Amino acid sequence: MTVLSFRAMQESDLDAVLAVEFAAFSHPWTRGIFLDCIKSGHECWMGFCGLQQVGHGVVSAAAGESHLLNITIKPESQGNGYGYALLEHLMGRARARDAEVTFLEVRESNRSAAALYERFGFNEIGRRRNYYPAVGGREDALVMAYSLIE
Template identity: 85%
Template sequence: MSALTFRRMQESDLDAVLAIEFSAFSHPWTRGIFLDCIKSGHECWLAFDGLQQIGHGVLSAAAGESHLLNITIRPESQGNGFGHGLLEHLMQQAKVRDAEVTFLEVRESNLNAAGLYESFGFNEIGRRRNYYPAVGGREDALVMAYSLVD
């Protein structure tokens, strides 16, 4: 794996962001959701492997807490440590924003993502019933937390 680089997401990036988002998820975020996140000042970042955009992440932070809202690595680039690198970058941004803890929800069926979060140090703290839309109904979310305090 080469060294990842990062830059802030801008509205002009949304076509490329949506291409990755739609390739990775059955229920992807919309342009409007990403645009709202950019306009509201969330930490919205792009990840690059060399010159190729391979992922993105969105984190909100306020009142000593942060919430990982979206982290996506394009399917053909998954399994190479890029998710860990992007997650590490987003946690650094949470610390810059004075967050002491980060929360996230992950689909119960998304074993790869849950494994990434666990390996990073996130712990499951609860469950949200029927949180996510799913093919054929709804799916539970695992709620996880990560302490940013040393």
């Protein structure tokens, strides 16, 4: 079992968050997107193994639903169970906000992330054509859902 500690993301964390985000993705979120999420009161969290930041995630929740907007583990820390532990924490935060279901989109090409979500219990429920920007064009998103009702 991978043990991570978590703390709420703050504006002062954004340089560290962006370093991980830019290392992990070809089309990373911007400072402004993270700042908007913090200011909007979304569940914005950072995960740590000891004192080492290994990732971050953002969940919005309203009207009985939540949406996993971002989950990122830095490339050199992937494959150690941190993504699963962070996802588990974020789903707990969504439950605490009375969400009954969580939705997400994942790049069709991101098979490791889709496999993580499937292992956790998410199911593919649809597809959004040309949803993501990609090198040389656009890429489809798989739409997945997870029931938070136990």
